[in-house]
Amino acid sequence: MKKVTMFVWNHFTNDARVNRECTTLAEQGYEVDLIAINDPKNPVITAYEEISNSFRVHRVKRYPWMLQAYQDYGKKFLLVVAGVQVAIIPALFYISFTIMAAYLMSLVIAAGMIKIKKLRKWFINGAIITRMIVKGYFQNADIYHANDLNTLPQAIVCSKLRLKPRPLIYDSHEVQSDRTGYNKEKIKKIESFMLKFVDQMIVENHTRAKYNEKIYGFYPKTLYNYSEKYEIQDKHKINLHQIIGINEDEKILLYQGGLQQGRGLELLIKAMDEIEEGHLLFIGGGKLTQQLKDMSKSSAKAHKIHFLDKVPFQELPSYTREAYLGFQVLQNICFNHYSASSNKLFEYMMAHVPVISCDFPEIKKVVDETNTGIVVDPHNANEIAEAVNKLVSDEALRNRLSENTKQAKEIYNWNNEKVKLLEIYNQFAPLSNKEIQLNFK
Template sequence: MKQTITMLLFNNFTNDARVYKEGKALSDAGYHVDLICIQEAGKPVLPSSEQVQPNFEVTRVGGGKGLMWSRSIIAALLILGAMAELLFIAILSGLLLVALYVPKIKRLANLALLIAEMTLVARLRKSDFYHAHDLNTLPQAHIAAKWRWKKKTLVYDSHEVQTSREGYHGAIHGFVEAQYIKKIDFMIVENDTRAKYNEKIYGFLPSVLHNYPELDAMPTKVTSLHQKLNLPINELILLYQGVINPGRGLEKLVAAAPFFKEGTLVFIGNGRQKAELEAMVAEHDLAHKVKFVDQVPLAELKSYTEQAHLGFQVLNNTCFNHYSASSNKLFEYIAASVPVIACDFPEIKKVVQGDQVGICVDSHDPASIAKGVNEVIKNPQHYVQLKTSITAIKEKYTWEKEQNRLLAYYARLAN
């Protein structure tokens, strides 16, 4: 009989490559993987259930149904209270009904109902393992795994550093993580730097699973970026692909763009900072040097990336999560044979300088970024050396090899 793994994920599972690769690897190895994720508010409604491949199934919860039912129940209580002349119940129901239309309360109610639904669905599963992807699903997974007569194995797969992360309340998240970290059976983090950080604050060393790309993924053919952006065919594309959010050094990239001797800076992706960058480009009259492309499907991303002359990973040291990152983006550039201009943080520097696949710069300084770009552009021989180095080490950083760690972890837990 197949052992079953219930995974919990707090997004809609459309662009989460790490979770897709983990689920696929485990189902290929003979486990039955049941992924519970969410219908994200404000995004197209996706199927409530689907099969990714044999033994890998997805269930989506939420989508506003809980709030709709809550309003219906409260409205019914209001009518019954009024008919039965139970003034207190009628007034309380009326106040609750009105409150659920207040935007902030509505968002909080939606979140609470979503968490409750995910917890209930997970708890009803009869699985051997419960695998929480990040802190925002760990409480739900804990209830599902441990609030039962025969407790199940609880795995905590922390993709980020929860206690020091851009846009997050480190003290609150740190407190929550500290409470639940005592209740897990196994923990996974992205790299050795993060594992040592965890050991320092919690007293134990988690296991490591890098988020390397698949070597043999076959991206869909896409339109040429040069055609899409009306660029001359020989124009060098200097690419940032990924989420456009604060703390990633992207405003420094825009500030550096006027000093690039050649090439057009291209952003592929969406995010909270995109409007700010577009305004910055307009204000400084840089539309001829900086272009934007909306987020593309994950299956097509490598095909776009391969068209770049250089790729950027210029995280800023705004939190330990950034400082300790291995960076999916870095390995995606390597997989696409694109040399990298990168920040000099430990895990990234270890690859970029150690394997000679790019140049490390001061990612907080536009002048340093521009100097690194120009150094590569103006030295064709150096560029060829970087490309040669990437070809030599490309298979070193592949999911096909890394997934064996994950399978070994589960084999150990199963025994």
Template sequence: MSTVSMIVWNEFLNDARVLKEAQTLQSSGFQVVVHALHTPGVTQERETLDGGVKVVRVAKNPFWKLRKRRYLEAGKKSATNPEQKPPQAQKPATPPPETFQRQLLKLIARLSTHAGLAFQLVRSRPAAIHAHDVNVLPTAWLAAKLARVPLVYDAHEISTDREGYKAFRRLVGWIEKTLMPGAAGTITTTEARAKFFARAYGIPRPLVLQNRPRLVKASGSNRIREELGLSEPWPIVLYQGGLQPGRGLPRLVEGAASVPNAYFVFIGGGRQERELHGLSERLGLAERVRFIPTVALAELPSYTASADIGVQPIENTCLNHFTTDSNKLFEYVIAGLPVVASQLPEISRVVRQHDLGLLVPPGDTAALAEAIQRLVEDPERRAHYRDQAATAAQSLNWESQEQGLIDLYARVLPASRAGATQR
């Protein structure tokens, strides 16, 4: 059985896209090994998932014990300070100043992690190496050269124009321009992104695998209502995903003030979590704007299906957002939710083609609130969009596109086997 070794720069705990790709290749006859980051006390260094996908994790920071000791010492100091606020009332600790020594330590730790990942990739004796996103592309490229096997690159984002990547834009562009043309296969998430990569780097248009969920039947339930103790019979307006800048989430909280007879529920965590909590409290919305921490992938469909309206208010802050079609949009569809979404090209194409809900100009709080209110006060309209979602779910699922991934590997791997024969 040929091995496909994947690499990600995360702990591989809630990465739905990578998990689905790994499962597809595993079920088609490959042994898939996902190489990820290890956080002691949180993840296992090695495990085998249901279906046979193996996971090998490498510690992200070899100095984690030292850092943990420093935090414990800081905690002891704060405990002896009677004027200091209790931990739950404090803001996250401010990192120490970035001295040269600290920067050097971080660089060594990061390079050590990449070296460990590269070693494990080669050690797995793969037939192909599959890199998920640009932050592991150089490591995957090096390992592929050492193992003399083909490289497959899956660009989940346009990282040259992406929230939080401004400082690395030139470096990312250089890495992709240098390494992407040499990949035996390339993949991305939308047609617009495929067109971008083809034009930017002079490569054949990548295979498009949208971030669709598997087709699962999540029967309607009251999971959100019961878990949060929501007493009123109002519709539940749901946003699920990372609570990150540029996703229109403060506008969604502000819009809740104009939609009085509805609950607004956020499922997920991220950099804006505290900001959103504070905003809802300042606006007097804490009873109607509620939060649920990140839930396991296997549990998410039952939460989604227990809502009434799904919202994707992402803003047009960068090319990456402009070209997205959003995994949460497809998750809402599979769960049978009517949607209110930003009027961006790829999102609009899906919503209009399947008549799934209402589109609003990105960044327009009033329009967002008005669209949500229209659905909240019109059960018949919601029922229509639910029926449309049920129909669309039969085609907008992972199973309907996964053959493309299998076909890509059928093209890539003959060269690998030939190379192995020559060795």
């Protein structure tokens, strides 16, 4: 069996794309080990999880023991540490002043790592990276796969620092060199350097591939973030109206995904002032959660704006299917957003939910060609409200768009796209006919 070791910089609880890739490889006949990060705050998440006989998840610890103890016990931990030092420091002074001075310096550095946010972040990330490298190196895989730039160093060490280097795939889910909160030029230099060790790069779509060719001089493979294909009526049905406390005949206007900057979420709340019918529902979490909740309380339609915590990707279709329409209104604040072909669009499509989408090239192309929604200027709350009002007042139009999703999903689904992933793997770590046959027995 060919072994694959893949890295992802999250807990692997809501990463549908990585799950699709790992599951596809495991079903084809590869032995897949995914290295993710554990979440000490979530007792449901385990350090080791066996998804199937050929797909396993290993979650490394997030915090070094010292920081974990401080997080768990706070001042009590510091008092215990201080008490221990009362005994240790005089003993070291008796042995050697130099040893005592070095020990005191290490205590100062440790205290800085606990108290100074930036130092603490570097320390935590460094510990995670080290643990990922150790775990990944001893997997001794036939091929290594890094999801996004923050796991590429780990994959480079594990795949290339060997007597016999292994192939390395770099799967970039974002435009790393042009996204919010990042130093563009610095990231571009880092990514450019690390690409020298990569055997194959994957990006989400052709718009991003062309951008990559422009800045790095080569055209990577594309792997669109299409949803798994399923029949929505086969998914477990829930009473979402009851969950959020509204009448069955009310229309749910759904946004599902991360509550992050640049996704037009504030404008959705603003648009509610002009929306004639329906309840706005956010399903997800993120940095903007509290800000959006505070903003909604000031809205004249506060009673029609609801929030639910993020839902595991396996359960999400049961929620999506209950929506009257879905929103995908990314803001053009960076090329990463402008070039997206977001999985949210295809999740709505698979659940037969019409979409109100932004007018960016990849998303607009799909919506226009399939006639599965209305394209708007995502920076214009009035235009968003007009599109909603058009659909809520014309159920026949809404139902036609919904019906069109049934044909569209036959094209835009993972079953069609995954062939490209398998072609890449077959190039670098081909399975023998025997291995493939054994897997399908």
